[in-house]
Amino acid sequence: MALTDVKIRNTKPGAKPIKLSDSEGMYLLINPGGGKYWRLKYRFEGKEKVLALGTYPQVPLAEARDLMRAARKELRNGVDPGAARRAQKCAREQRAANSFEIVAREWWERFKPTWTEGHAQTILARLEQNVFPWLGGAPIGEIEAPELLAVLRRIEARGALETTHRVKTICGQVFRYAIATGRAKRDVAADLKGAIPPAKGRNHAAITEPKEVAPLLRDLDAYQGGFVVRCALRLAPLVFVRPGELRQAEWSEIDFEAEQWNIPAQRMKTKAPHIVPLSTQALDILKELQPYSGTSRYLFPSGRTFDRCMSENTVNAALRRMGYDGDVMTGHGFRAMARTILDEVLQIRPDYIEQQLAHALRDPNGRAYNRTAHLAERRKMMQTWADYLDGLKAGAKVLPFKREA
Incomplete structure (x- = not known):
């Protein structure tokens, strides 16, 4: 006799499992603990x-018969x-294991040792805030260009065009990693070339006209804020390192005898040690400090404690106080x-300049330059x-650019 809901509700658990048969091999298994499970014997x-x-009552009698x-x-x-x-379950698990977020985090963990700590955290934060909420659960091999574009346009709509391009670049790296590991067929970020307006590059604004550099240098010397910040401002144009490399500089890295600053690999963007020859002017600032x-x-310790270096916004904030807006001059702009x-x-x-800027250069044989390459020329x-x-600063005659000669 076929089961009814009344019979199911009225059957109480016993000391042993109870089977209530329905039809065509389907039955309801009632365990001593009270759980009720639909089963099909075939x-x-x-x-x-x-x-x-399924389980009862989550799967009612009529639905269980449909499944049977x-x-x-x-x-x-x-x-x-x-x-x-089982095949369907395996496919679902495989799709979940190949989701964009899973692959992106795997890529991030693999390449994190090649980045500075700050850069690694910035990349992860951009993914977590801008991509994972919308594409994180999607199988990476099934994501199409319009889906990624929709995510990027959300960022663009906030007015963060520079961030939009950076997130697109990060996503492209994730897709290429997925291709290499057999989980995607193509880089859909590359399909979006030209789909986003170019960034204006305001984040790294710089003064590059000599006639405008002169008053800036005089303003740096006359800065009325803290002494440590004033030293950092005065040293920045002389060494033109990245802002993070400047503010995290340690006394153990300064070699007064050799007149150079030895920055270890772990603090460099390129993950290679770097030498900054120190001019007499730079050495004078360090001796003052x-x-x-x-x-x-x-x-350059924090204003609150000697145990930490100054914050990443200190130099830019000082420039703002002196009247240099973010679209005119930034700490990165000294480079x-x-x-x-x-x-x-x-x-x-140019190769001397690029080497001193710690850009990833290669010699004619394709080998990376070592930190002492052209050191004598770079000192000069x-x-x-x-x-x-x-x-x-002293008002010397300003030489014209070569392009204007």
Whole structure:
């Protein structure tokens, strides 16, 4: 006799499992603990098997019968319904394991050792805030260009065009990693070339005209804020390192005898050690600073404690207080200033400049330059640069750019 809801509700658990038969091999298993489970007993290729159809009352009687009929139809078509369910479960697990977020985090963990800690955290934060909420659960091999574009346009709509391009670049790296590991067929980020307006590059604004550099240098010397910050501002144009490398500089890295600053690999973007030759002007600033912060680990400690270096916004905030908006000059802009004027005014060899900027250069044989490459020439260049800046501050005649000659 077929089951009814009344009979199911009225049957109480016993000391042993109870089976309430319905039809065509389907029954309800009631365990001593009170759990009620739909089961279908069937034979496939001469073997008796059991298929789970869900629990009662989450799966009511009528729905359980529909599931039983679907399984019987599979049997008539020569398909083992139990094997089919296992294959479906495996496919779901595989899709989940190949989701964009899973692959992206795997890529991030693999490449994190090649980045600075700050850069690694920035990449992860951009993914977590801008991509994972919308694409994180999608199988990476099934994501199409319009889906990624929709995510990028959300960022663009906030007015963060620079971030939009950076997130697109990060996603492209994740897709290429997925291709290499057999989980995607193409980089859909590359399909979006030209779909997003170009960034204006306001984040790294720089003063590069010598006639405008002169008053900036005089303003740095006259800065009325803290002494440590003033030293950092004065040193920045002389060494033109990345802002993070400057603010995290440690006294143990300064070699006064050799007149150079040895930055270890773990603090460099390129993950290679770097030497910054120190001009006499740079050494004078460091000697002024040493009595104040020489007992600290850092050249430029935080204003609150000597145990931490100054914050990443300190230099930019100081420039703002002096009237240099973010679209005019930034801490990173000292690099563009040096690169432009060294090349176009002082006519220094570009490879010397790029080496001093710690860009990832290769020699003619394809090998990465070591940290001592062109060191003698770079020492001369850094002193020439410091003397040139002194001349600008003193009102020396401004040399024209080569392109204007």
